[in-house]
Structure formats: structure tokens, C-alpha cells
Amino acid sequence: MTNKELFENKDELMNKEIVIKGWIRNHRKQKEFGFIDFSDGTCFKHVQVVYDEKLNNFSDVQKMHVGCAIEVIGNVVKSVNPKQDFEVSATSITLLGDCPEDYPIQPKKHSREFLREQAYLRPRTNLFQAVFRVRSVASFAIHKYFQERGYVYFHAPLITASDCEGAGEMFHVTCFDLENVPKKDGAVDYEKDMFACPASLTVSGQLEAESFALAYGKTYTFGPTFRAENSNTRVHANEFWMVEPEIAFCDLKGDMEIMEDMLKNVVHYVLDNCKDEMEFLDKFVENGLIEKLTKLVSSKFNRITHKECIDILQKANIKFEFEPKQGEDIAKEHEKYITEYFDGPVFITDWPKDIKAFYMKQNPDGETVAAVDLEVPGAGEIMGGSQREEDYEKLVARMDELGMEKDTLDWYINLRKFGGCVHSGFGMGFERLLIYLTGIDNIRDVIPYPRTPGNCEF
Amino acid sequence: MTNKELFENKDELMNKEIVIKGWIRNHRKQKEFGFIDFSDGTCFKHVQVVYDEKLNNFSDVQKMHVGCAIEVIGNVVKSVNPKQDFEVSATSITLLGDCPEDYPIQPKKHSREFLREQAYLRPRTNLFQAVFRVRSVASFAIHKYFQERGYVYFHAPLITASDCEGAGEMFHVTCFDLENVPKKDGAVDYEKDMFACPASLTVSGQLEAESFALAYGKTYTFGPTFRAENSNTRVHANEFWMVEPEIAFCDLKGDMEIMEDMLKNVVHYVLDNCKDEMEFLDKFVENGLIEKLTKLVSSKFNRITHKECIDILQKANIKFEFEPKQGEDIAKEHEKYITEYFDGPVFITDWPKDIKAFYMKQNPDGETVAAVDLEVPGAGEIMGGSQREEDYEKLVARMDELGMEKDTLDWYINLRKFGGCVHSGFGMGFERLLIYLTGIDNIRDVIPYPRTPGNCEF
Numbered sequence A, B: 001m002t003n004k005e006l007f008e009n010k011d012e013l014m015n016k017e018i019v020i021k022g023w024i025r026n027h028r029k030q031k032e033f034g035f036i037d038f039s040d041g042t043c044f045k046h047v048q049v050v051y052d053e054k055l056n057n058f059s060d061v062q063k064m065h066v067g068c069a070i071e072v073i074g075n076v077v078k079s080v081n082p083k084q085d086f087e088v089s090a091t092s093i094t095l096l097g098d099c100p101e102d103y104p105i106q107p108k109k110h111s112r113e114f115l116r117e118q119a120y121l122r123p124r125t126n127l128f129q130a131v132f133r134v135r136s137v138a139s140f141a142i143h144k145y146f147q148e149r150g151y152v153y154f155h156a157p158l159i160t161a162s163d164c165e166g167a168g169e170m171f172h173v174t175c176f177d178l179e180n181v182p183k184k185d186g187a188v189d190y191e192k193d194m195f196a197c198p199a200s201l202t203v204s205g206q207l208e209a210e211s212f213a214l215a216y217g218k219t220y221t222f223g224p225t226f227r228a229e230n231s232n233t234r235v236h237a238n239e240f241w242m243v244e245p246e247i248a249f250c251d252l253k254g255d256m257e258i259m260e261d262m263l264k265n266v267v268h269y270v271l272d273n274c275k276d277e278m279e280f281l282d283k284f285v286e287n288g289l290i291e292k293l294t295k296l297v298s299s300k301f302n303r304i305t306h307k308e309c310i311d312i313l314q315k316a317n318i319k320f321e322f323e324p325k326q327g328e329d330i331a332k333e334h335e336k337y338i339t340e341y342f343d344g345p346v347f348i349t350d351w352p353k354d355i356k357a358f359y360m361k362q363n364p365d366g367e368t369v370a371a372v373d374l375e376v377p378g379a380g381e382i383m384g385g386s387q388r389e390e391d392y393e394k395l396v397a398r399m400d401e402l403g404m405e406k407d408t409l410d411w412y413i414n415l416r417k418f419g420g421c422v423h424s425g426f427g428m429g430f431e432r433l434l435i436y437l438t439g440i441d442n443i444r445d446v447i448p449y450p451r452t453p454g455n456c457e458f
Helices: A003-008 A058-062 A112-117 A126-148 A206-216 A252-273 A275-284 A289-298 A306-315 A332-342 A392-401 A407-414 A430-438 B003-008 B058-062 B112-117 B126-148 B206-216 B252-273 B275-284 B289-298 B306-315 B332-342 B392-401 B407-414 B430-438
Strands: A017-029 A033-039 A047-052 A069-077 A087-097 A172-174 A199-201 A218-226 A239-248 A302-305 A346-352 A368-376 A380-387 A423-429 B017-029 B033-039 B047-052 B069-077 B087-097 B172-174 B199-201 B218-226 B239-248 B302-305 B346-352 B368-376 B380-387 B423-429
Touching (some): A047 A058, A047 A069, A126 B126, A126 B206, A206 A218, A206 A407, A239 A252, A252 A275, A252 A346, A252 A380, A252 A430, A302 A306, A306 A332, A306 A346, A380 A430, A423 A430, B252 B275, B252 B380, B302 B306, B306 B346, B392 B407, B423 B430
Parallel strands (some): A047 A087
Antiparallel strands (some): A069 A087, A172 B172, A346 A368, A368 A380, B017 B069, B033 B047, B172 B199, B239 B423, B346 B368
């Protein structure tokens, strides 16, 4: 029986015998009895196991350290501790897997930096037990949301010969022995590599997802993406997961409706399905977390243009570190101000084209594109989307203007030729959502085994 | 309104006006009227749109090619064709996105080889529309199965410095300019690379998943994995998706129960939720497909040891190309024979240790390991699993025996020291499942954008 089943059926199990297997998270010993804080990891709550010297291996049990795997046979009984619904009075405790006294995860507060070094053990702590279960449940909430609405889940290729954003920060993928890269006429002989061309790890599945949107109407990706950025910040990782929905016959307005609906839905699902975890995070990581998220679910999302946003910022009676300017990007401090100004989430639309990607729909003003960023209180930008340029000529002209290489993207351009239509999509960095959902402020602590510059352990 | 909604509510919509947007899949023109085979991709079935010369743009509509995106306003009416529940009698047809006459996807039979070259357009064909929807629905079935049973979804790292199988076929990941790899004392200066060490793309998330099993009890991965094999077969790709569940306090017997239950559950879910797609695949790809799968769901999975398997093969009154031998691997022809012999799925357990991975639990006989392969009729091996060696000393001894480098795997070995326990898991190549589910015989045709030697397009 799992701890989860035990908690769910505690009333029926009262005074019945059960068998449970799991780990000692804490062990308080008295001369004639002892308490084991027991967890099998199937739910956030721990089970209190009590035993006394009637156990025939009492002295051995008293020697069992934190971290040991054990099997407990015992009876579910009312607890003398009013905070607990029940406890398990052990009739037998068997050691299944020993653990030495110098086990790194002791029942005390460890720093997150220390726990990162013990990444393979940290899911055994309350904090990471909560965080990675939220990660799992939020993943499912996303799949459930899209699948129930008829979206086709699209597995974007990770190894790619094209470069979505036109940016250069991609990891190379090769079979070559780096000690001895084959050359021909002085240049790398890519003909000899696995794909007979230079290959990289994708930064986005969006372009390929568009081909699915134009076949299935609605599609979404949910998979890993990579950035070869040498950024040691709290929000950058070299490997992270993205959700990228793409919808045919949908304009920017429709796109925003989906963004809003999806976010509210996922947040609601996590609040509903991770009650214990969220209460823990609210108490120990971000006070007011549950209130913040509950408020989001019931709030009206505001909609302003980038121009209106800059106007508001410029009129603000506040000295910003970066002066807000028309035609330019906004900074973290501006995002913060604007969500406080509206006291809620804000969609900012119609961004200057020069700070946005080539595939975004050019507005009639010639200066802006039909792009949108969603800013939420307490986190700033949480996702971004756009209507895609469906006009073949305009797309090609923009790519030429930016000096982009069109050869590897001819298929993408052709999507505009073969029954192209108005379509839109957005991208959500999954870890950015998790930071918002958990209150954890470092991306390294919402990824099981984070990859950041200099870190590729485990 | 989507086609899916239209089919689901056809009775209530009868004689009502609707607006639909999608693509022309076929267009039959008569002098005074025309028929458009219309699809918006939201369901497998197409909608028949009929129009006549009362349309004020009748002559323009008649010129619309296959592939065009259109908007149709019309009334849902009874069809004269008894095979159709309804048709849409158009009062207005508007061109949304043009398509030239030389559009590659015409309403005729295209070879799969040709369609691979048009991978960005092939989901618009009936065959691939079916295959990739099955891929999406099967993905969700897998998530749903594990989430409903309390498994924590684990995102394994893809960039890794360790090598799960001890095999060498991994892609290198680097930020180095391959034209000019930095060297120090004649060797590659990995200190200068992003992770300050040699990095590769993972071949399996299992080892890391074990750390989650020992924290959460039950976990599963579902993500991409990579093999740098130069294999041009119908079942090998360089990039594919794997499902890798891992369960604590579970032995090989329990592992097999989960493998059987999960497979039946996923197959059942796909049969239930892709009826039209599966009927199409049954009719045009593999006759008897639905019967094969239905039979699997209700069949008893047989269990034999590898030794018993070889005994049966050796006694078989048949001349195999490869002679079955005790202590050796079995070939495709043997897999086929054994599933026919039992007329159903067969678990083969307790394999010779020398042909299996280092982490598998060593049986007391000193010769075999607690490994299992599941063979299914018509496909052979569909998944493989094992109980993991939980004994620290035995694991280390086996790694030494195999000459394995233990430094990057010290954390994995330590999982045996810190409350290690009996645990098991298995791996299922997702594309292998899809080949089985769809009857498609080439892995290139169940991956949206396959990566195989020489192919990295799109």
C-alpha cells in the first residue's frame, strides 16, 4: 500500500493492519519507543510510524538511520498528536536498504546551493519533493488542456539544420571526433558527418509546428529546447522545456484568448491537484503564493499596445533605471510597474518590428508587428506570441531585409504558397511557468538536472 | 466551427447555417455545380461542400485548386449520398489562401518516399493525418496512464556527460567552432566548452529516472533520446522518443505486470479515441490491424525464461537462418516463431548477463540477469525492462568487470548506498509502439521530421 492510498482511505483503514515500504525521513528515539517520519514519496504528507520495545528487533530498529529503506507492518491507529489524522503502530520493521550516518540529506535546513550539488538526492527533501511534483502535474495539465480541445501534440525535431530565430546561439551536434575534425580544402568536411550538413540543437519547434497547424488546425509542442548562451543568471539554462501551440484561422486576438484560458486552466489544475505541495511552498518559499495564483485565475487580463505601455511608463511618477522609449524594448522594472498599474495581468501587443522575430505579421503601419507578450504580477513576461506573417511576399521581403539565409527555410516560406492562412501561436517557457507557480526564484531549482554553463553533472 | 464539432453535433445542426474554415482536399466540378472535399484537420473525416451557380462568385470558386484555404458559409443538409450523414450546401465560398495548380499534394496516391521529401505537407494526406493523430493520442494515453496512477513525470536531461548503456554511439554536443577546435597540449581543451567537459546527447534517461523512483516511488520519462548509429534500416532513427518508467519496491514480476497493463491500456485508449484513423489504417495499411490490437488487449501475456525460449526454438521443426543457442541473443525470426508458438504476447525473462546492460540485477545462478523483453505478435520486441542491481558491491564489481569508467556515475552507484531498495523499470521506444499501432513499417513515417543518416531537413 502506498502512502497516498493510506491517506485517501484512512477512515476505512482505521484499526486495520497495513504493509508499507518507504524511507526514514526522520527518526526520534526514546529509551522504550521511537517515532519514524516515514515517506514513500507517493504523496507529500509523511506517515508517522511509532514503535516500542515489543518489537523483537527493537535495538536494531533504533540504529536505523535517516535515509534507510524499510518495510513497516503495523496497525492504523488514532494519533495522540491532534495535528495528525492517524499514525501507524508498528508490529514489524524490516531494513530493506541501509543508509550510512553521513547521508547528505539530514532532517535540517540545507542550502539550495548545497542541494544542487546533491541533485540526485534532493527530490527526497520536502522542498524539491514539492517542486518536482508540481512540475509533473503542471506538465499533465498542459497536455490535458490541449488534448481535450482537439490539439494534436507535435514532437518537433531537436536536431536541426535550420535556425528559428535567426540568432546564432545554438549548440552544434556532430559525430566527429573533436580531436580530429575531418577537413576538405581547409574547411570542415560536413559531408562526412551523420547528416552530411552542419547540425544544431533546436531553439524552438515553432516553425515546424506551423506546418502541423496548417494540416490539423490546432497543434502544440511540448519538448526540450536549447540555447548555447553563456549566461549565469537565475532565469537562464542551456536546456529547458517549451510549450508552443499554433492555431490556424486564428488572429492575434484569438491567440490572446487561448493564452489567457490556458494559463488560468493550468494554474487552476495545479492548485486543485497539488494542495499539500502548494501549501508548503506558500508557507516556506513565497508567502501569499496561493493567493497570487487564485487571484490570477479570476482576474481579467488587460490589453494594451506597446505604444500605450510606453505612454503609461513615461507618465509614471517614478525614476526608472532604464528610460522607457517608444520603439524600444521594455525592461524588468517596466514589466513590474505595468502589472502593478493594472493590478493584474497585462497583454502588451503590437511591438516594434525591429525588436521582434522575422516571422511575425507586419502591421499596416509598417512599424509594428502583431506580437504579444503576457506580463503577470510578480513574474513579468510569462509568455509571448504573435500572429504569423501569412503573406508570402512580405515574409520573403522581411527575411531579405534581415539578410537571412532562405535555403534551409524554403519549406517554411512555401507554407504561405500552399493554402496559407491567418494563423497564430505562442511560446511558453515551461520553467518560467514553474518559477511563477512555485515561487522558486532560480531556474536551477525547477529542473531536475539543470544544464548551465559549467554544469553538466548527473 | 470546426469539422469535429460539426460531426459531433450534426443532428442539432441540421438545416442550420454554419461557417467553416479549412482546405480543399479535392474538387469535382460540373458545369452548373461543384463538390468540394473539405477538411480543417480537426477530425479525420472530411466534409462534403456542395455549391451551384447561384453563388455570385461561382466562376471564381470553380477555379479554386486543391490545397486552397477557404471559408464556407452554408447550411447543413441531408446528403443524397447515403454514405454521408450530411453535406454543407454553400451560400458563400471565400478564398483565404491560394494554392497553385502544381501543389505537390494532389488527391491521388503518392509514394511514401515522395511524401518524405514533402514532410512539411504530408500531414495533409489521409495517411499521415491518421498516423500523426495516433501519435498524439497515444502520447496522451501514456501520460494519462501514468499520471492517474501517481507516477511523477520526470524530464531527463538530454545533454549529458555520462553514457547510460556503456555504448559509444552518442552525438557530441559542443559550442566550439568545428573549423577551429581549441586545443591545449595537443588535446581538445574542453575547459573552454560550455560545460567545461565533453558532452553528448543522451541515449536513455533511465539512470537519472532511478533517482526519482527512489524519491517518489514511481516515476516515468517521456522524452527524446538519440543514437549516433549509421544505420539505414526501417526501424532505426537517430532521434526518437522513449518512455521509461521506474518503480521502487518492485521486482521483475511487478515490472511485467505494469508493462502488460500499460500496453493494454494505451492500445485500448487509441482504439477508442482514433476510430476513424484506425479504420483507415486497417483498410489501407495493415489488414486486420484492429483485430490484432483488440486481441492483444484481451490476451494473456505468456512468461518464459530465455532458457525455455531457446529450448522451444531448438525443438522447433523449422530451419532458422540463425541457429538458436543457449546463452546467446535471439533474432527477429525467433521472436516471430515464439509469438506464433504461444499465439500471443510473450515475456522472455532471465537473459544471459553478457548480452545485457551493466545495471541489471544479477541472478543467483551467476549467469543470467533479471531482465525481460516483451515480444508481441506481428512486431517482435516492443519493450524491455529489468530489475536493477540494488546491491552496491555487485554493481561495482560488474562495472569493473566490464571496464567501465565509474567517475561520472558515482552518484548512480551511490543510490545503492543511500537507502537503495529493490526497484525495476522498463523502456519502450515510442516509435516502435507506433509502428505496431499503425501498421506502418518504416520509422521515417511515424516521426513528423525524422532524423536518419544524411537526413536533417526541415
